[in-house]
Amino acid sequence: MTQNPYLWLIPVLPLAGATINGILGRRSSRTAITTIALVFPGIAFLLALWIASGFSSASAPYYFDMAHWIRAGNFQADFSFYLDQLSLVMLLVVTGVGFLIHIYSVGYMAEDDGYYRFMSYLNLFMFFMLTLILAKNYLLMFIGWEGVGLASYLLIGFWFIKDSAASAGKKAFITNRIGDFGFMIALFLMIKHFGTLDFTKVFAQVATQPTELAGVGLLTSIGLMLMVGAAGKSAQIPLYVWLPDAMEGPTPVSALIHAATMVTAGVYMVARSHVIFEHAPGALTVVAVIGTLTAFFAATIGIAQTDIKKVLAYSTVSQLGYMFMACGAAAFSAGIFHLMTHAFFKGLLFLAAGSVIHGVGGEQDMRKMGGLRKYMPVTFWTMAIATVAIAGIPPFAGFWSKDEILWKAFNANWIYWLIGIVTAFITSFYMFRLLYMTFFGEYRGAAPSDSHGHGDHGDSHGHGHGEPHESPWVMLGPLVVLATLSVVGGFVGYQNRFEHFLDPVFNAGVSETAHEVAEGSASTEHLLMGISIAVAFLGWGLAYWLYYKRRDLPEKIAASLGGLYDAVVHKYYIDELYASLLIKPLVDGSTAILWKGVDQGVIDATVNGAAAEARHVSDVTRHMQSGNLRSYAGWVAAGGAAVIAYMVWMGVR
Amino acid sequence: MIPLYYYLILSGILFVCGVLGFLIKRNIITIFMSIELMLNGVNLSFVAFAAHWHALSGQIFVFFVMVVAAAEAAVGLAIIIAVYRTRETLNVDQVNLLKL
Amino acid sequence: MNILTFAIISIVKSVAVVFVLLTAVAYSVWLERKVSARIQNRWGPTKVGPFGLLQPLADGIKFIFKEDLTQPYVYKTLYIASPIIAVVFAITAISVIPFGGEISLGPLGKTYLQITDLNIGLLVVLGITSMGVYGIALAGWSSNSKYSLLGGLRASAQMISYEVSLGLSLIPVMILAGSFSLRHIVEAQAHKHWNLFFFPLGTIAFFVYLISAYAETNRTPFDLPEAESELVAGYHTEYSAMKFAMFFMAEYANMVTVACLSTLLFFGGWNGPVFSDNAIIIAIMPVVWFCLKVFFFMFLYVWVRWTLPRFRYDQLMAFGWKFLLPVAIANLVLTALFVALKPGVWLAN
């Protein structure tokens, strides 16, 4: 390992920006806030690029010990940073996409009163995310993990005046708590059994243990607990419910945190802990099953959503499911590859959606859009590229990574592949549905007036939205850059170059066997590739037919499906299920036992009883407090006499 | 040469007179004067003990007591004036709300 | 010197001093009438004796023979007691005032020209004069008349207020001399020069003292307690005959005391050039110098009274608290700094 003294600067720079803007922002000018908010992450990005330029797949990891933190007995956890190939990919994605979204935010949030606050939160998020990525031990990673949760909470509830935003923030935070609880238990188990949280030391100890082929041992437990944490952060079944609600936040936040970076932290964490998972095949299976189910489940919900951001949110959940599917198939590099491309096109989708929302004055319901192609061409074309990319049509980025995952999944178990390919079809369908509903046909928005839309969205422009209009170039610039990346980003995976780059991290035995299989059946691979391309075009065609040619058909189909359609529209009643299964018993139990029983019956009764008794005693003694000074003096004199008598008695005795 | 306890008895008599004054007097000002009388009684025992132990600190204590008494008199009399202004009486038995 | 001799000498000194003081008081009144008349271009008393010199005697006889009215509504005990209180404290204050150096009494030994010398002489003078306020305050209260009461209130408020400045103006002198003893203070000035000429600290102290002293003795321009244009005659409105005369005596005795203090503290006491080697002259000259200086201050009193108008009451209080007190404190601090920074220069011995 090599020491790199510049490593600590990457996370600390955004922190500096957040601090400066957070403290001084209220009185600074917009220009100053913008400069600070952009320059610090910008420098961090350049620094990351500079480090990356000297880093190849053969390089030894960098590390930097910044400061001592916890040293208790043999246990040791320091503020140390660590950079290997895996971290580098994440680092580039986070700083690069993050920086682009910062630029985008300057345009998107320009009119908001909380501009400085927003920029400060974004920078704060960057700090925690980079800490998470660059951490050298699980504890520092946990700091970043919790920190991004905090930033996410702050940004979801950014328009905290709105009740739904505030409660969405709380929902995200509380749901994440469940996941964090699992993560913490995993950390405790590690401390208990390995005595350390340092990645290299933990993995070194894990490597010496036998693979737990049957039953639930220590490593399986740790792996499952880590997966609980990852499911919370990365919105997997059963903890995905917070992510769609998190769309209450400003759109750049949805793009940065809830699509491109933070939600992928779970994937990163699982990939980082691959050694543990490789020694616990049971946990790995759980990861794969959860990922597959989530991918399919979320995709089906996505079909019926009408809110443009909700569609994208369920799409995100679904894509994250793909990544877990890959991890579960022990194809960690495929998962990370998809993570990266997904960051490009999903970030782009959200930013384009933001641009659309911006252009139509805060409207998010796709039924009230349509025909926007001629009003905002740049947005349309970039979004079209992203849609094609996510649908998995070559040669766009999504095709390469998704195909890689599907191929690896097929090698693990063909059921994964089957569900995955169906999901790919659904994905293609609902993404093109979104595209057609938004950009084609006639504009179905409200008549031009000054009073619509703005209040709901929270930002208010100086002029009314007479008709949809294109966004400013400060917003379109990042769109174009991301569109370019969505087109060409997939080629880094051409001929498994990406996988080889990550080999130093993931070169454990399992992936080697996967390599053999992959090389052994190239014809099968090409067949599967053809199927997935066909499925993608099939989805496109169906969307074209239903939402462009025969607009009357979807309603008829929905009516004929009846209950099933209702269930999909209502997201399979999962929120209601949770409410009745978990929240209601909890509330009822708390009410009956804790509130009525313990609090009122025991604590309040004690306190009230004490108070009542005190009142009785006081009622007797209060007559001493007549307010007459002379009677007070009388009591004092009597008391003095008593004291003197006591002292004399003690003296005599 | 006279015994120390002569002074202490005198001091005690003054103090008890002060306490009794506090107990039986109705006029706030007189009660306040009783307090001063108690302070003086204590001061006498301070000085007597200072002479007995040949320690000047006792006299310094008396000095401080006097200073505090002066401050107390200033504030106390101001309070009495304020009370009189609102209650228009100096009888403590009629000032039993203990506020202005 | 045995105890008997000491007692006899003390008694003789006391009687002599009190006699001189009372005479001085009587003739101060004459002086006042004479000078005021001159200032107003009149003659003043001329009928009784040469230059009216027997006028005080005639006045005294007149006061004694006047009807002594005691109004039925007064609070009798205090009404009678208060003039006595006033005059007793006024005369007692002279007891620690030295008016000359040490003289030889031949076979009887030596003695100071002073009734008694105390370590804390200055404090005693201050204490006794501060008690003087009771006479005036109680007179005003016990008369049971609104003019008297107002006069008494004014007197007590004014005297408490100016006593602070008075005391603070004396402390620099004590610091410079390093003693409370009046004799030591005078001797300290004999070695250096008079405190008045110790510019600016001593000079400022002197003027603060002078102004406060005028207020303490209720003299114009601070004679608010008896302001005749508002309060008829202030605290002694209800008094007549000898009781009134006692207040009069008390006021003039206080003036003499204050003049003596000014002389001792700021004008070098009895120090002055002695033009002869004759033992008797050497013994007498200091007393002469002392009397001359006191006379100067008495004259100054009269002069000021007939020159300056009376202050308004709020002006009086504002002047005392907002100007005189800060000046006195600043002067005290500066003097203390001076002494602390240059040790041995001004400290006696």
Next chain:
Amino acid sequence: MHLILFLFFGGICVAGAVNLLLQRHPINSALSLVVVMASLAGEYLLLGAEFLSAIQVIVYAGAIMVLFIFTIMLLNAGEEERSGGSHIALLVGVPGVVIGSVLVAWVLLRHSDTGSVSMFALPGYPHDIAQLLFHDFLLPFEVTSILILIAIMGAVVLASKPESIAERHEESEKKEVPELVGAGRDRR
């Protein structure tokens, strides 16, 4: 000599203190207290505390008591009323005082041979007092000066008329103008 002077001043002292209790007019009580303080100054002088004696006269008799008398005159305090506001003061307080003083007296008489003091036993010269005050007790001295400053400000604030009270006072003055005279109106 010492005993005679002690008894003389002590007698005046006790007489003044008792008179304070017996007199019903506050101004008489105040004057009794002045007498007590003046004779206490004599007792201090007997014990050699000459500086304290002077200070006792200047501060207590000359300043504090003048303030009392000033307040009595200002508030036109009349004779004390015989109001029965508190039985506790008589039923509990007086026996308490009696018991306490009897106990203390018993203790004092039981240990009557412990010590004695001679006349001018400890001369408290200003110089020595100053040494103690400005060296050993400098901090208490400064703290006390701050206390005095606070007391001055407190007195000014308390005694100055607040707006509301001033207005109320004006109203009541319109109704009935109390005549400001000394020595109590009831004597007329």
